[in-house]
Amino acid sequence: MRELRPLGDGLSQECRDFALALRDLFKGLDVSVRRYAARRHRDPGTFSRYLSGTRIPPWEFVQDLFTDLAERRGSAATPAAIELVRELHRAAVHTSGSPGHAMEILQHQLADADREARASSVKEDALGEALLDRQHRIADLEVRLSQMEGAWVTERTRADALELGLPDHAELVKERDMLRREVKRLTEELEDVRLRGMLAEDRCQMLERQLAMVEFQRPATAREPEEVPDAPVGPAMSKPCSGPRPKILVVDDQPNNLLAMEAVLATLDQELVTASSGQEALKALLDHDDFAVILLDVQMPEMDGYETAAHIQRRPRNRDIPIIFLTAMGADPEHSSRGYAAGAVDYIAKPFDPWALRAKVSVFTEIFLERRRYSERAAAH
Numbered sequence: 001m002r003e004l005r006p007l008g009d010g011l012s013q014e015c016r017d018f019a020l021a022l023r024d025l026f027k028g029l030d031v032s033v034r035r036y037a038a039r040r041h042r043d044p045g046t047f048s049r050y051l052s053g054t055r056i057p058p059w060e061f062v063q064d065l066f067t068d069l070a071e072r073r074g075s076a077a078t079p080a081a082i083e084l085v086r087e088l089h090r091a092a093v094h095t096s097g098s099p100g101h102a103m104e105i106l107q108h109q110l111a112d113a114d115r116e117a118r119a120s121s122v123k124e125d126a127l128g129e130a131l132l133d134r135q136h137r138i139a140d141l142e143v144r145l146s147q148m149e150g151a152w153v154t155e156r157t158r159a160d161a162l163e164l165g166l167p168d169h170a171e172l173v174k175e176r177d178m179l180r181r182e183v184k185r186l187t188e189e190l191e192d193v194r195l196r197g198m199l200a201e202d203r204c205q206m207l208e209r210q211l212a213m214v215e216f217q218r219p220a221t222a223r224e225p226e227e228v229p230d231a232p233v234g235p236a237m238s239k240p241c242s243g244p245r246p247k248i249l250v251v252d253d254q255p256n257n258l259l260a261m262e263a264v265l266a267t268l269d270q271e272l273v274t275a276s277s278g279q280e281a282l283k284a285l286l287d288h289d290d291f292a293v294i295l296l297d298v299q300m301p302e303m304d305g306y307e308t309a310a311h312i313q314r315r316p317r318n319r320d321i322p323i324i325f326l327t328a329m330g331a332d333p334e335h336s337s338r339g340y341a342a343g344a345v346d347y348i349a350k351p352f353d354p355w356a357l358r359a360k361v362s363v364f365t366e367i368f369l370e371r372r373r374y375s376e377r378a379a380a381h
Contacts, residue, residue, distance in 0.1 A: 128190060
């Protein structure tokens with residue numbers, strides 16, 4: 001197996017520890033970087049940067065390593081070993097502050113949303129065809145029932161003979177009613193798939209804007225030589241807008257988390273309002289206007305993030321403010337689906353990447369300012 005590249009210069013201790021653990025796992029596969037990259041349909045240069053510590057991989061990459069290593073050795077890693085690497089990964093993410101890592105996180109989210117959008121489109125077509133087939137069958141049964149009932153009305157004297165020669169009326173009615181119930185079910189399922197497809201498309205567009213925002217905010221030295229970013233409209237390029245600065249509401253019951261959020265968002269030209277509970281958040285929404293976005297922790301005592309979001313959604317004055325959930329419970333589909341069902345526009349697992357979070361907040365602030373400018377122009381006319 002070809003020798004791995006040396007560790008990158010200037011790595012933090014957390015990034016160095018994680019990179020060494022990652023290299024130990026990879027060496028157990030006894031395969032070259034290029035061959036493993038081809039096996040996983042990935043770019044070998046990206047794999048090399050993961051193994052040299054210059055870029056932090058997503059946790060899915062580490063899970064793939066554990067899976068492939070278990071297949072080679074014939075036994076799975078212990079939960080303690082997996083949790084140890086998980087803690088090293090979290091620490092590396094928290095200290096890296098890498099714009100490249102933020103780009104990768106957002107690209108993974110974009111890929112997930114794109115897959116859901118395409119799957120919804122395929123399922124929508126299939127359900128549409130099934131719905132059309134059931135509707136045609138109902139129409140055919142209606143014609144047959146009408147013909148049978150007409151025969152009964154016009155030839156009552158021959159009703160007994162007709163019943164012997166025609167299909168059973170009760171069975172036809174039963175089949176028609178069953179098909180009507182199936183049409184209703186398929187219609188509801190089709191509407192649900194269409195709605196999920198629309199939401200996935202919206203997330204795709206929002207994630208593309210966030211990727212552009214990260215690209216705009218990255219220092220020139222952090223960009224790859226071949227990269228030629230588009231020209232997104234970032235906070236520094238926004239058109240001036242009258243009125244006070246937009247506010248960001250940050251809700252978390254841990255003081256250290258609030259301080260960390262203030263440090264991450266300090267570079268943005270927005271006013272931060274903090275709250276340490278759901279009740280304080282609801283009071284802040286009554287006391288202040290011009291909130292562009294709400295960053296809401298899920299796990300809080302007395303009133304958790306989901307319940308707080310439900311109260312916000314019931315208020316006509318606040319229901320249109322976008323909510324981003326922050327949680328340490330992970331970003332698996334069960335938790336993220338509950339977050340979107342509660343009215344969130346995004347769902348971020350802790351420890352979050354600071355570049356990705358700033359990009360998301362900047363995009364929703366831009367949307368807020370665009371709406372304000374539109375309202376000002378409408379009022380002027």
